[in-house]
Amino acid sequence: MLRRSVGGRSTRSICLVLACLSLALHILLAIFCLSVLQTACVPPHSSSSSPLHDPGSTSRQTKSSVIISNGIFANNATEWEKEPTGDKISTKGMREVDPGGSKLEALFSHPLYNLQRPEMQEDDWLLRVKNSEDEEEERDTGGEEEEDILEYLKTNWTVAAETHPPWLRFHLGISRWELYHRTDPLLDQVTHYISTQRILNVVQKRGGTQLKLLMSFPNHGEALLKPMRQTRDAETDVNLFYFSDFERHNAEISAFHLDRILGFQRIPPVVGRLVDVVSEIKDVTTDKKLLRTFFTSPVGNTCFYGQCEYYCSTENPVCGGPLALEVSLATMLPDLTLAPRRSWRSPWRRSYSRTKLAQWEKDPAFCDGVKQTPPYDEGTRLVDLMDMAVLDFLMGNMDRHHYETFEKFGNKTFMLHLDNGRAFGRHSRDEPSILAPLRQCCRIRRSTLLRLRLMSRPGFRLSDVMRESLDRDPLAVIQPLLSEAHLSALDRRLAMVLQVLHTCQDLHDDAVYDDLEGHYEEPD
Numbered sequence: 001m002l003r004r005s006v007g008g009r010s011t012r013s014i015c016l017v018l019a020c021l022s023l024a025l026h027i028l029l030a031i032f033c034l035s036v037l038q039t040a041c042v043p044p045h046s047s048s049s050s051p052l053h054d055p056g057s058t059s060r061q062t063k064s065s066v067i068i069s070n071g072i073f074a075n076n077a078t079e080w081e082k083e084p085t086g087d088k089i090s091t092k093g094m095r096e097v098d099p100g101g102s103k104l105e106a107l108f109s110h111p112l113y114n115l116q117r118p119e120m121q122e123d124d125w126l127l128r129v130k131n132s133e134d135e136e137e138e139r140d141t142g143g144e145e146e147e148d149i150l151e152y153l154k155t156n157w158t159v160a161a162e163t164h165p166p167w168l169r170f171h172l173g174i175s176r177w178e179l180y181h182r183t184d185p186l187l188d189q190v191t192h193y194i195s196t197q198r199i200l201n202v203v204q205k206r207g208g209t210q211l212k213l214l215m216s217f218p219n220h221g222e223a224l225l226k227p228m229r230q231t232r233d234a235e236t237d238v239n240l241f242y243f244s245d246f247e248r249h250n251a252e253i254s255a256f257h258l259d260r261i262l263g264f265q266r267i268p269p270v271v272g273r274l275v276d277v278v279s280e281i282k283d284v285t286t287d288k289k290l291l292r293t294f295f296t297s298p299v300g301n302t303c304f305y306g307q308c309e310y311y312c313s314t315e316n317p318v319c320g321g322p323l324a325l326e327v328s329l330a331t332m333l334p335d336l337t338l339a340p341r342r343s344w345r346s347p348w349r350r351s352y353s354r355t356k357l358a359q360w361e362k363d364p365a366f367c368d369g370v371k372q373t374p375p376y377d378e379g380t381r382l383v384d385l386m387d388m389a390v391l392d393f394l395m396g397n398m399d400r401h402h403y404e405t406f407e408k409f410g411n412k413t414f415m416l417h418l419d420n421g422r423a424f425g426r427h428s429r430d431e432p433s434i435l436a437p438l439r440q441c442c443r444i445r446r447s448t449l450l451r452l453r454l455m456s457r458p459g460f461r462l463s464d465v466m467r468e469s470l471d472r473d474p475l476a477v478i479q480p481l482l483s484e485a486h487l488s489a490l491d492r493r494l495a496m497v498l499q500v501l502h503t504c505q506d507l508h509d510d511a512v513y514d515d516l517e518g519h520y521e522e523p524d
């Protein structure tokens with residue numbers, strides 16, 4: 001009996017020990033599984049989640065890279081050079097895309113987006129830190145309006161760069177080849193600055209045809225405001241000519257994101273903001289002509305219309321709801337007194353007439369003449385035009401009558417893609433005539449071609465990376481900046497661009513302008 005009870009107790013304790021052991025093993029197993037799962041969920045580049053920040057990108061150079069002839073260059077690009085059309089591209093030489101991860105990060109981590117910059121010479125920067133001689137000169141030439149800014153620059157350009165306000169660092173970072181470096185964290189700071197800083201003053205901006213406001217912030221920062229006039233989904237009326245269409249604030253924002261995704265960096269940073277039409281415009285403006293146009297609508301919304309050529313009337317008011325108004329804010333470029341710009345008429349400019357056709361619409365060989373005409377006869381200007389045609393076709397922008405360049409750089413520089421307000425008007429129709437430059441010239445930068453092909457692949461799909469990029473804009477919490485219909489139009493149009501390029505490559509040996517030729521640098 002005693003023995004049985006002793007035997008029973010020891011069996012019970014053995015069972016207890018076994019149970020504890022099994023429990024401990026299960027807990028260990030659970031901890032292990034959790035940690036493995038968690039690791040699998042961490043995106044390939046852990047990052048800050050701030051808008052537009054490009055994680056893991058603060059270092060400007062990648063390990064294996066090619067230096068290229070006209071200024072730009074790539075890693076392991078040769079793998080790509082041999083590839084035919086988008087759908088046939090192999091994954092050779094490509095970073096694996098984590099199916100659950102960020103496609104935008106995967107795109108921006110790709111070697112084609114981490115091309116090594118050429119070494120910058122002093123005169124490749126638009127502005128330079130000043131010395132006392134420059135200051136003297138400026139005192140003599142500056143206009144009254146600019147004096148404040150010049151005074152500010154004079155006293156600040158010599159101090160440590162970190163103390164410069166973001167807008168000034170943006171200006172100081174403009175180079176011969178691009179407006180900003182895509183991986184520069186400054187981009188985040190400048191958009192954050194203009195989307196959050198107190199608005200000190202508002203005046204109407206002259207030039208152009210539609211209402212635009214110039215907003216001033218502390219530390220002399222400035223931004224160009226375009227207001228929301230219609231809902232995101234409102235498609236342009238089919239009976240409206242391109243030159244009568246409303247400008248859209250979300251088009252300005254989306255164009256900036258698209259330009260950056262295409263790898264161009266030719267549009268100044270644009271960000272959305274919700275402004276209070278009374279406390280942030282009416283109460284602070286010193287523009288009496290603007291102030292006179294404020295009124296309260298029948299439903300109690302505060303509205304205004306300003307003074308301009310198109311749509312500045314009581315019938316076309318810009319209204320808060322009742323006070324909040326969605327706007328786009330574009331970072332201002334350096335003042336023209338500091339960095340004069342040249343405006344160029346686009347060879348493929350439309351006629352801006354209801355009845356007349358432009359020369360390029362009548363002459364299929366139009367490009368032959370353009371190719372022989374300066375500045376398109378040498379350097380990268382012609383391929384820059386092609387890049388712009390691709391950008392405009394993707395976003396349906398028919399309003400590219402002019403483009404600008406910085407005078408300082410002569411013809412050896414990039415083209416600014418300003419004024420994108422008439423883009424993204426229609427998603428249900430594509431406008432093939434915007435691709436006329438590409439179709440007629442059959443010329444494209446290799447780096448552009450390869451990036452376009454990359455974005456036609458599911459892992460880097462253009463609509464997906466655009467959606468993700470636009471989601472980082474402050475206005476995305478109200479409503480996505482572009483509707484799904486506009487996003488899928490991007491994919492459809494990209495396929496059309498690639499088709500045109502495919503045909504070009506079949507017909508012409510010189511269709512691809514090789515900006516990626518060069519020698520590999522061994523990883524260090």
Ligand SMILES: Nc1ncnc2c1ncn2[C@@H]1O[C@H](COP(=O)(O)OP(=O)(O)OP(=O)(O)O)[C@@H](O)[C@H]1O
Pocket residue numbers: 206207208209210211212224247268330331332333399418419420421
């Ligand atoms: N970010 C910017 N920084 C400095 N200047 C700018 C900026 N954006 C536009 N501008 C200047 O302001 C002018 C007018 O801007 P924009 O072209 O956007 O206006 P618009 O009313 O749409 O013009 P248009 O009627 O000619 O199409 C431009 O030609 C350009 O020179």
Ligand SMILES: [Mn+2]
Pocket residue numbers: 208247399419420421422
């Ligand atoms: Mn315009």
